[in-house]
Amino acid sequence: MHRDExxxxxxxxxxxxxxxxxxxxRFLSTTARxxxxxxxFPSWLPRITLAQHYSSSRDVMVSVFMRxxxxxxxxxxxxxxxxxxxxxxxxxxxxxxxxxxxxxIALDNFFAFPPAMQGLLPAYYxxxxxxxxxxxxxTNNSRSHFDAQRYMEVGKPVDPDLTSGWLGRHLASVPPLxxxxxxxxxxxxxxxxxxxxxxxxxxxxxxxxxxxxxxSASTRAERSALLAANYAETNDPLKSSxxxxxxxxxxxxxxxxxxxxxxNGVTYPNTSFGRALRAVAVLIKADIGIEAASVDIGGWDxxxxxxxxxxxxxxxxxxxxxxxxxxxxxxxxxxxxxxxVALSEFGRNAKxxxxxxxxxxxxxxxxxxxxxxxxxxxxxxxxPGLAPEQLESRQDLRVTxxxxxxxxxxxxxxxxxxxxxFVFPGWTPxxxxxxx
Amino acid sequence: MQAQTEVARGTGAxxxxxxxxxxxxxxxxxxxxxxxxxDAMVAAPEGWRDPQIRLLRRATxxxxxxxxxxxxxxxxxxxxxxxxxxxxINDAAVEAAVAARxxxxxxxxxxxxxxxxxxxxxxxxxxxxxxxxxxxxQLYERMVEFWSDHFNISIIKVGYLKAIDDREVIRKHAxxxxxxxxxxxxxxPAMLAYLDQNLSRxxxxxxxxxxxxMELHTLGVDGGYTETDVAQLARVFTGWSFTGAGxxxxxxxxxxxxxxxxxxxxxxxxxxxTGAAGVNEGELMLDVLINHPSTGRFLATKMLKWLLTPEPTxxxxxxxxxxxxATGGDIKRMVRAILNExxxxxxxxxxxxxxxxxxSGLRATNATVSSASSLTAQVRILGQPLFQYExxxxxxxLMEFWVGxxxxxxxxxxxLANFNSAANTVVDVAPYLAGTPDAAIDKIQSDFxxxxxxxxxxxxxxxxxxxxxxNAARVRETIALALCSFEFQWY
Numbered sequence: 001m002h003r004d005e006x007x008x009x010x011x012x013x014x015x016x017x018x019x020x021x022x023x024x025x026r027f028l029s030t031t032a033r034x035x036x037x038x039x040x041f042p043s044w045l046p047r048i049t050l051a052q053h054y055s056s057s058r059d060v061m062v063s064v065f066m067r068x069x070x071x072x073x074x075x076x077x078x079x080x081x082x083x084x085x086x087x088x089x090x091x092x093x094x095x096x097x098x099x100x101x102x103x104x105i106a107l108d109n110f111f112a113f114p115p116a117m118q119g120l121l122p123a124y125y126x127x128x129x130x131x132x133x134x135x136x137x138x139t140n141n142s143r144s145h146f147d148a149q150r151y152m153e154v155g156k157p158v159d160p161d162l163t164s165g166w167l168g169r170h171l172a173s174v175p176p177l178x179x180x181x182x183x184x185x186x187x188x189x190x191x192x193x194x195x196x197x198x199x200x201x202x203x204x205x206x207x208x209x210x211x212x213x214x215x216s217a218s219t220r221a222e223r224s225a226l227l228a229a230n231y232a233e234t235n236d237p238l239k240s241s242x243x244x245x246x247x248x249x250x251x252x253x254x255x256x257x258x259x260x261x262x263x264n265g266v267t268y269p270n271t272s273f274g275r276a277l278r279a280v281a282v283l284i285k286a287d288i289g290i291e292a293a294s295v296d297i298g299g300w301d302x303x304x305x306x307x308x309x310x311x312x313x314x315x316x317x318x319x320x321x322x323x324x325x326x327x328x329x330x331x332x333x334x335x336x337x338x339x340x341v342a343l344s345e346f347g348r349n350a351k352x353x354x355x356x357x358x359x360x361x362x363x364x365x366x367x368x369x370x371x372x373x374x375x376x377x378x379x380x381x382x383x384p385g386l387a388p389e390q391l392e393s394r395q396d397l398r399v400t401x402x403x404x405x406x407x408x409x410x411x412x413x414x415x416x417x418x419x420x421x422f423v424f425p426g427w428t429p430x431x432x433x434x435x436x
Numbered sequence: 437m438q439a440q441t442e443v444a445r446g447t448g449a450x451x452x453x454x455x456x457x458x459x460x461x462x463x464x465x466x467x468x469x470x471x472x473x474x475d476a477m478v479a480a481p482e483g484w485r486d487p488q489i490r491l492l493r494r495a496t497x498x499x500x501x502x503x504x505x506x507x508x509x510x511x512x513x514x515x516x517x518x519x520x521x522x523x524x525i526n527d528a529a530v531e532a533a534v535a536a537r538x539x540x541x542x543x544x545x546x547x548x549x550x551x552x553x554x555x556x557x558x559x560x561x562x563x564x565x566x567x568x569x570x571x572x573x574q575l576y577e578r579m580v581e582f583w584s585d586h587f588n589i590s591i592i593k594v595g596y597l598k599a600i601d602d603r604e605v606i607r608k609h610a611x612x613x614x615x616x617x618x619x620x621x622x623x624x625p626a627m628l629a630y631l632d633q634n635l636s637r638x639x640x641x642x643x644x645x646x647x648x649x650m651e652l653h654t655l656g657v658d659g660g661y662t663e664t665d666v667a668q669l670a671r672v673f674t675g676w677s678f679t680g681a682g683x684x685x686x687x688x689x690x691x692x693x694x695x696x697x698x699x700x701x702x703x704x705x706x707x708x709x710t711g712a713a714g715v716n717e718g719e720l721m722l723d724v725l726i727n728h729p730s731t732g733r734f735l736a737t738k739m740l741k742w743l744l745t746p747e748p749t750x751x752x753x754x755x756x757x758x759x760x761x762a763t764g765g766d767i768k769r770m771v772r773a774i775l776n777e778x779x780x781x782x783x784x785x786x787x788x789x790x791x792x793x794x795x796s797g798l799r800a801t802n803a804t805v806s807s808a809s810s811l812t813a814q815v816r817i818l819g820q821p822l823f824q825y826e827x828x829x830x831x832x833x834l835m836e837f838w839v840g841x842x843x844x845x846x847x848x849x850x851x852l853a854n855f856n857s858a859a860n861t862v863v864d865v866a867p868y869l870a871g872t873p874d875a876a877i878d879k880i881q882s883d884f885x886x887x888x889x890x891x892x893x894x895x896x897x898x899x900x901x902x903x904x905x906x907n908a909a910r911v912r913e914t915i916a917l918a919l920c921s922f923e924f925q926w927y
Contacts, residue, residue, distance in 0.1 A: 068827065143647070143666070144657045146829050163836065190790070190819020190844070191837035204840040206819055211843050213920070214850035219913060222903075226896050226917055227846065233892050234922035235478045237839045238787065242922070245842040298826050303632040303644040354640025355632055360647065393663060 040164040040198045041172070046421040048173050058177060059370060059414040060284055061292045062277075062327075062340040063167055063195055065153070066320070068300030069145060070344035072364030073397065074308045075117060075317060076133055076378065080110045083386035087351045091358070093308050102309040107131060111378045114308045119321030120367075123328040127376030128369055130434060132406060134380050135366040136346055136399035141392070143360035145301065148345035152403065153194035155424050164198025166423050167292050170411055171199035173419040174291075181289025182247040188276035193294040201244055202292070208279050209257035211249055224249070255286050262330040273297040274323040281331050284338060291415075300344060304355035311356070324369070332370055339370035339414045343403055349395050350386055361396035366403060372414055372436045379432060381405075401432065409434045477747050477784035478835070481890055481923060487781045488512050489886035493927040494743055494780055495519055496574035498788075498796020499886045503574065512777050519575035520772045522611055527572045538563040541599060545625075545682030548596035557591055560599050561822045562808035565815065568791070569798040569805070579610040579771065581791065582742050584823070585830025587621050587653065589630045591823040597626035598823055600682060614735065614765035615726045618653060622722055625678035631828065634677040638692035641670035648828045650725065656737075659730030661699060668698045672717045686715035699724060732760035736770065742833060743774045745783050752779065785926040787835045790818030792927070793845060797852045797919050800884040804862045811861060814851060818844050849919030853912045865911045873901045876911060880918045893921050 078084050079095040093114040094100035104112035105121065111133065113121065123129035140157030142148050151157035155166030164172075171185050185202030187193045192204040205211060213223065224246060231242035260282050262268065268278040273295065280293045299316050306313040324342065331338055347364030363384070369375065384390055384398035392398045408429035411417050420429060484490060488507045492499055495516065507515040518525060535542060538559040540551060548556060568577045583606050591598040601624045609617035621627050628634045631645035646669040650661045675691030678684050691714045695705040701724050703717050725731055736756035740748035756770055763769040788796060794815050798805060805811065815822060819841060825831050832838070855861040868876040877898050881889045897914055904910045918924065 142657070143663060144651050145827060146651075147657050187840075190841050191832060192840045197836055202840075206817075206841070206844065210847075213843065213846040215854070215913065215916060216909075219904075222900070223913065223917060226900055227920060230893055230896055230917075230920075231922050233890060234481075234926075237835065238478070238842075238922055238925060241839045242842045245840070249843060301644075301827065303642055304635050352640075353642050354637050355635035355642050357632070357635075357642070359643040 042161060045425055048419045048422045058416045059337045059339040060290060061167060061415055062280055062338060063294050064342035065193065065296050066300050066342060066344040067296055067298045069346045069348055069360055070300045070364050071302055071313060071348040071358050072133060073350060074313050076111050076131055076365040077104055077114065078110055079104055079112045081386050087386060090356050091306055091308060091352050107378050114317065116308065116314045116317035117321045119325030123325060123369055124376055128328060128332055128371060128373060130368045130373050130375040131378045132366040132401060133378060134363040134384050134397055134400045135403050136363040138399050138402040145345055150194055152345050156426055165195040167195045168198030168202060169423050170415060170417055171202060171292055173422050174417045176289060177291050178289030182251050184289060185292040186283060186290060187294040188279055189296060193296060195294045203244055203248065208252050211252040251288060255282055257282050263334045264329045266326045266329045268326050269323050271319050271323065273319055277323050277327040281327060284331060284336055302357050303359060304357035306357045328369060335371060339373060339410055342367040347397055350391055350397055362392050363397040363399040366406060368406060368434055374433055374436050405429045405432050406434050477745065480785045483888045483890050486888065487777050489888055490780050491516060491775065492886060495578065495775060497568045497577055497792060498799040500799040501883050504886050516772060516775055520768050522573040522576040525572045530567060530571045534563050534567060545600055548599060549682060551596060553595050556596055556599055558809060560602060561812040564822055565795060565812050566805060566808045568795040576611050580606055583610050588825055588828050588830035589626045590826050594626045594629045597629055597682060601626035611767050614767055618726060619722055623684040625682050625684060628676060628678055633673060636670060636674050637690035638674050641674050643670045646670045646673050652828055654725040655728055655730040656734035659734060665698050668696045669721060671696050672698060672721050675714060676718055686712055688712055688714050726765060732757040736760055739770055740774055744779055787838055788925055788927050789831065789838060790820040791815050801863045801915060806858060807860050814848050818848060845925065846920040850916045853916035853919060865908050868911045873906050876901055884918050885923060889923060893923055
């Protein structure tokens with residue numbers, strides 16, 4: 001990627017001139033320019049001042065949301081904790097030193113991956129993958145998927161009045177990586193993930209390879225011009241979405257998604273998650289100024305039949321680790337400046353239920369991956385333990401590491417954004433050594 | 437913490453309303469609004485003046501010439517009353533077409549259990565779109581869509597059972613009593629399978645269904661229940677299951693007959709000899725949930741958001757929750773109260789979701805649909821494949837979620853306007869070509885927009901149709917642009 005070419009230029013485009021002097025108060029008082037932005041960035045958010053200069057070393061952020069509440073105790077098993085096996089009599093992975101064929105693969109002396117997670121082992125052994133455990137939202141103990149996802153993505157649990165997402169606010173509080181970037185943030189999907197809401201030049205795109213208004217090529221320019229004029233007459237947020245979309249059509253049609261050949265001889269699995277990561281890889285390598293991407297992988301709400309060695313958790317973990325492992329080989333192992341995180345709204349009960357599944361719990365596992373991530377180890381802020389008195393409500397793995405500590409360190413050190421009070425309002429992060 | 441949350445929410449609502457007072461007319465693009473997704477309200481275009489047309493936008497799947505004529509003839513209240521009392525509307529033609537084209541929808545569970553699941557899914561999706569587009573019972577179809585999300589079930593997980601749920605739960609009670617709807621849903625094999633209730637048993641209950649029963653179906657997430665209530669309610673519903681024949685059954689041998697307390701209601705221990713009567717515990721709790729004050733409020737808020745405005749006021753919520761209480765959860769009465777002329781006339785716009793957009797395109801263009809499958813494919817491409825949403829919250833109705841998906845909307849408009857296959861779908865352009873180019877735009881203005889089209893959009897379309905040879909290709913492109921215009925995205 002050619003970051004250096006803009007390294008010392010001042011911020012040029014008009015939107016950013018305004019960002020530079022961004023004052024929430026001023027926004028609200030300027031009634032003539034009132035817009036949906038006021039609802040997205042409420043007045044109490046800290047005042048921010050944008051840097052004048054481009055950075056040469058900021059990473060692209062790829063945020064993977066594992067929707068449904070990942071069973072962290074199945075994904076990263078604490079095999080040395082004897083209580084793990086008594087809490088999980090049927091849905092368990094044998095310890096690494098067992099003779100079973102489906103035994104776990106040790107990550108250290110305490111934690112191990114089940115076989116379905118082996119797609120991520122190369123990244124782990126290369127010390128690019130950091131595994132974290134007992135992670136979650138310290139300030140929100142909701143076991144509702146939808147509340148927990150919302151506040152995790154908003155980045156301020158629990159504040160129902162904040163509608164933008166943490167990654168959207170990150171984009172809004174740094175100058176663009178490329179001066180004239182038409183697309184800075186992309187969510188792979190038909191709707192925009194909350195994580196990215198509020199990001200300038202940010203769109204949900206389900207299929208970047210087919211991003212067109214269609215119809216006859218000979219009249220397309222004329223029709224596009226009409227749409228641009230038409231949508232200039234409507235209100236936000238539809239107006240700005242439409243104008244951003246028009247600006248990206250030619251850009252995306254110039255990229256060769258279908259003919260893309262990943263590096264290192266790897267092939268993305270033909271799953272929705274695999275296809276999404278492949279599209280993100282194309283967008284990153286095309287060097288068009290993408291700074292943030294959001295990708296979802298669902299299916300983690302494993303209330304039943306979640307067998308980690310053949311059931312739903314097996315399939316989920318295999319799909320997750322395979323595609324993310326390919327993304328590592330294709331993009332991160334080839335030194336593209338990318339940091340990837342994978343997180344979930346909560347974990348699941350420590351004890352399995354009667355349907356060979358698990359109900360909603362608290363802490364879970366989380367992942368960060370990148371050349372500048374201090375990987376090759378499992379990080380906790382203290383293992384909370386699995387004894388009844390150690391569990392939250394005597395049933396759930398306790399949260400000892402707040403996910404915002406992890407993200408804030410990455411936002412600060414890898415995305416070079418010092419406006420942490422804007423990205424994670426109300427949270428004073430402790431850096432945990434996530435980055436190198 | 438709960439109290440703090442409530443305070444915070446109250447303050448936020450007020451400040452948002454202050455903000456909204458200022459969002460009238462055209463908003464300027466401020467720096468940060470380059471991509472300003474928000475669930476904030478957007479004022480209706482200035483040209484949307486006629487209350488009757490505004491009612492049609494709110495209460496139908498899109499404007500159609502015949503509805504415009506009907507509402508003009510009947511007047512606002514009479515048209516609304518007829519739509520609410522939907523069984524009085526003769527819909528025989530559409531039902532006959534559905535019965536002929538999608539025969540699997542009327543088959544018994546036994547027949548469906550062995551049917552081809554892909555064919556069944558296709559018939560259910562196609563029939564749903566066909567009815568939404570062409571049924572005379574438009575408001576009823578809007579409520580079918582609402583409850584299909586409220587009681588969302590993924591057909592990917594439950595297969596043919598969803599087709600039975602659609603028929604026996606959603607469509608049967610969409611405009612009936614909420615109590616009947618909830619009780620039918622609680623006994624629906626599709627719901628029991630979707631949320632793993634059939635696997636729950638004494639000693640190790642499964643919480644999946646009962647949590648969503650309170651969070652999503654009745655009380656709402658802030659409705660005042662605790663994690664203990666979830667765990668206790670899970671015990672109450674142990675044994676609720678279904679047979680291989682797709683029928684509800686209460687399996688007493690799996691029921692936990694011990695004492696429970698849920699939401700302050702004490703259920704005493706019973707002898708296992710109670711047997712089948714153990715189902716009464718769950719029935720009791722359904723009644724408790726139906727009569728809980730949080731339920732009326734939660735449903736009132738959600739229905740107001742669906743039918744009227746993204747940000748209902750306290751006054752509106754109280755009024756509709758009051759209607760819920762006063763009528764024993766009569767959905768008809770709630771819907772009629774929401775769609776009063778005063779509220780509808782001053783409502784902000786909402787953004788059509790993909791399914792709504794596709795149905796409204798078919799209505800505006802008066803398309804002849806021989807096979808709906810390529811249209812349900814469009815709904816899928818736009819991001820809303822019917823009955824395939826994975827999680828129980830149903831498809832989002834938030835503008836911020838859907839508004840960035842503009843390019844696929846334009847692509848859809850282009851695709852629809854160019855449909856000209858007798859075996860599939862035909863948009864007939866002969867009526868547009870019968871007169872002058874200006875008359876073609878007049879027809880678009882009246883058929884697509886109930887006559888209310890911004891002067892600027894009208895000028896843009898006029899310029900476009902005049903600037904080339906006036907032929908079918910030019911007219912189709914003009915129709916496409918009308919379908920792609922901003923005014924066609926709002927309702």
